Amino acid sequence: EKAREFYQFTSMKIEEVKSTTRTQRVATHSHIKGLGLNDDFTAKEISHGLCGQEKAREAAGIVVDLIKSKKMAGKALLLAGAPGTGKTAIALAVAQEIGSQVPFCPMVGSEVYSTEVKKTEILMENFRRAIGIRIKETKEVWEGEVTEITPEEKEDPHDGYGKVVEGVILSLKTTK
Structure with missing residues (x-):
């Protein structure tokens, strides 16, 4: 008889009932x-x-x-x-x-005071986070075959007799 009671106890189904009260985290x-x-x-x-x-x-x-x-x-x-x-x-x-256009990065004092990282590093990281949110860079990429490389030269400011390469002009054969 005791064995039968034990068997009934182990076969019970246990369900978790979620609370009916609504919880909301508030900062x-x-x-x-x-x-x-x-x-x-x-x-x-x-x-x-x-x-x-x-x-x-x-x-x-x-x-x-x-x-x-x-x-x-x-x-x-x-x-x-x-x-x-x-x-x-x-x-x-x-x-x-x-x-939301202007970045807002809140900080607390405990973020700054750390034994592992320098205070200036933490402050600079937060400045970068605030500034970096709005930095956007667009680049135009040209693909093609280089057909000509022409160096642009100018007078050497340190040595009046020679020339220095100021830049290079690339000629590309592209489909654009």
Whole structure:
């Protein structure tokens, strides 16, 4: 009789029931959708996921306007302040206002301080990531048979008697 009970226990089918509650992962600043400014660059009290820091939001709005009018090209924005004052929130709001055309690469201090990699290498890598997003290069490739190679010569600036090759002209026979 005990053997029969054991057999029944081992033949039971166990199914995993998924929870009926909906789970959603939320990042720290995922609620921020913009700076929450009026048309005259004055901050709304609570808007676009931000509240408080009205003067900082208004200043950030001016920076966004400068960026959109292409008057901040080649310049950077540094937000400084004590922990928990809203620097990251304002930076994300600026990125939301500008749009996806301008690269936004957030960093945290723990990324920079590492025993394995130099601080400057990490910073340069992040700069390259921010700049490299928009670099696009197009090249035109010509295929064909080289029919003639003609060197272009010029006077040697170091030696007045000789000549140096400045360039080479290639003549191609192509189908283009």
